[in-house]
Amino acid sequence: MSAEQPSTVTLATSDHGVVTLPEPSWCLGHAIHDPETQYADIIHSSPDITLTFRHATLMTACLVQSPNATPRAAGLGGPTPGVSVYPLGESLDPVQMYDLAARIDVYADQLRDLADQLTRILGGVDR
Numbered sequence: 001m002s003a004e005q006p007s008t009v010t011l012a013t014s015d016h017g018v019v020t021l022p023e024p025s026w027c028l029g030h031a032i033h034d035p036e037t038q039y040a041d042i043i044h045s046s047p048d049i050t051l052t053f054r055h056a057t058l059m060t061a062c063l064v065q066s067p068n069a070t071p072r073a074a075g076l077g078g079p080t081p082g083v084s085v086y087p088l089g090e091s092l093d094p095v096q097m098y099d100l101a102a103r104i105d106v107y108a109d110q111l112r113d114l115a116d117q118l119t120r121i122l123g124g125v126d127r
């Protein structure tokens with residue numbers, strides 16, 4: 001019995017014809033694929049995690065990798081997997097993601113401080 005074969009995906013491209021490449025386990029898949037996509041523009045993406053409040057999408061993030069892209073400037077994607085963050089419009093590395101999460105923690109504290117202040121104002125304690 002052999003080890004489990006790695007997963008692959010076969011896609012049409014406008015410049016390299018039909019290509020087969022390794023499919024990361026975290027990739028959502030390529031059910032919606034434009035055959036006019038260029039080889040270098042093939043991108044693996046995980047499902048988005050989304051922060052919404054009422055009807056507004058405040059932030060989304062997902063794993064991304066463009067395995068055939070030439071390495072680009074930091075934060076603009078490429079063959080190294082990263083986390084794409086909207087509306088930032090950049091792909092972040094793990095250290096940057098922990099920094100973002102820490103800043104969101106601080107922001108959440110500031111929101112709670114505002115709610116506390118508003119409660120005091122509405123209660124007539126603080127004018």
Ligand SMILES: [Zn+2]
Pocket residue numbers: 009023024027028029030043044045
């Ligand atoms: Zn994929």
